[in-house]
Amino acid sequence: MASRLHGLGTTIFAEMSALAVATGSINLGQGFPDTDGPASIAEAAARAILEGRGNQYPPGPGIPQLRRAITDHQADWYRLDYDPDTEVLVTAGATEAIAAALLGLVDPGDEVIAFEPYYDSYAACIAMAGGVRVPATLRPPTGSQPRWHPDLDALAAAISSRTKVLLINSPHNPTGMVLNDAELRRIALLAIEHDLIVITDEVYEHLVFEGSHIPMATLPGMRERTVCISSAGKTFSFTGWKIGWVTAPAQLVAAVRTAKQFLTYVSGGPFQYAVAEALRLPGDYYCELRESLRARRDLLAEGLARIGFGVSVTEGTYFITTDIRPLGVQDGLAFCRALPERCGVVAIPNAVFYDDKDAGAAFVRFTFCKKTEVLDEALERLAVLAERA
Numbered sequence: 001m002a003s004r005l006h007g008l009g010t011t012i013f014a015e016m017s018a019l020a021v022a023t024g025s026i027n028l029g030q031g032f033p034d035t036d037g038p039a040s041i042a043e044a045a046a047r048a049i050l051e052g053r054g055n056q057y058p059p060g061p062g063i064p065q066l067r068r069a070i071t072d073h074q075a076d077w078y079r080l081d082y083d084p085d086t087e088v089l090v091t092a093g094a095t096e097a098i099a100a101a102l103l104g105l106v107d108p109g110d111e112v113i114a115f116e117p118y119y120d121s122y123a124a125c126i127a128m129a130g131g132v133r134v135p136a137t138l139r140p141p142t143g144s145q146p147r148w149h150p151d152l153d154a155l156a157a158a159i160s161s162r163t164k165v166l167l168i169n170s171p172h173n174p175t176g177m178v179l180n181d182a183e184l185r186r187i188a189l190l191a192i193e194h195d196l197i198v199i200t201d202e203v204y205e206h207l208v209f210e211g212s213h214i215p216m217a218t219l220p221g222m223r224e225r226t227v228c229i230s231s232a233g234k235t236f237s238f239t240g241w242k243i244g245w246v247t248a249p250a251q252l253v254a255a256v257r258t259a260k261q262f263l264t265y266v267s268g269g270p271f272q273y274a275v276a277e278a279l280r281l282p283g284d285y286y287c288e289l290r291e292s293l294r295a296r297r298d299l300l301a302e303g304l305a306r307i308g309f310g311v312s313v314t315e316g317t318y319f320i321t322t323d324i325r326p327l328g329v330q331d332g333l334a335f336c337r338a339l340p341e342r343c344g345v346v347a348i349p350n351a352v353f354y355d356d357k358d359a360g361a362a363f364v365r366f367t368f369c370k371k372t373e374v375l376d377e378a379l380e381r382l383a384v385l386a387e388r389a
Helices: 012-023 037-049 062-079 093-105 120-128 153-160 179-195 250-262 269-278 283-305 333-343 372-382 384-388
Strands: 088-091 110-116 131-139 161-169 197-201 224-231 244-249 318-324 363-367
Touching: 012 093, 037 269, 062 088, 062 244, 062 269, 088 093, 088 110, 088 250, 093 120, 093 197, 093 244, 110 197, 110 333, 120 131, 131 153, 153 179, 161 179, 179 197, 197 363, 224 250, 244 250, 283 318, 283 372, 283 384, 318 333, 333 384, 372 384
Parallel strands: 110 131, 110 161, 161 197, 197 224
Antiparallel strands: 088 244, 224 244, 318 363
């Protein structure tokens, strides 16, 4: 194994999902829904296959219909105008978009600052690009600050002459934090002051329950330095289709495309036609999705709190981050590895998303993008923890 990949190993999602299968546990670890998205969109994919659209290599940047739908979405939701021919790139999910952006924009030795805890592919992609990962640790809730939040003074102090990229994830996985306007504006000023590129992972853009999602590219001076990444998987509940995209100025898209073409080249031809239709669903669809997930968030949060977990506010995403110390436990990794045998439920230890393992040791992530009856059953199984606490 190349030295730059040492310490990465098998992802925690593969490990815990395999454990769920082996033990017959309810998987509240990996963030995928247990129901499919709209039938009309699944039918659009089937129709594209049967009509022979996308069964062969699609265009490298993505089919024109999808690129146009992406630019229309950005304009309709955020008043961001992009050229579908030069400022959009379709990718194999957001994960490939992140990899291609880092490979295309980061030179060996360049520093990339990312909020810690961070989605595990960030660390791997920065390493593969030869970059240096610099964490900016999010602060957990306190009495005066009931939400996960960035320490923006620490972020500013982390910037050096070698910093090239800020990798920003909001809504944030795993904490559920949504950066507010003041926080975003402070980050934008730092990016402008230090002439940094900002890569934004916005895959949960439509899953915001408190406040609203504000794309970094909408702020003054930021469109020209921001690579915006999103995908269809979370918004339309077709995570297996792996259709993501990048919107950015043409020169940044060109850099990302140069790397991306040597990764998958192209992917998901028929699904691209379906996602183009999905992006044109009416606003009611997004509202109904958000409210359905809000109800399931509240169900799981209230149930976990009754059992004795410390439950923090989830402003967006599929996830609730909990503190296991009220249960008399300190080690989240050991807790999660034992949980399937103890309770028949799988969760994810947040420590795997940290460089500073001690900072994340006591936190565990559960997902609520499951059927209500599945969440009820999981809470019933987890209730034995309250009896033993």
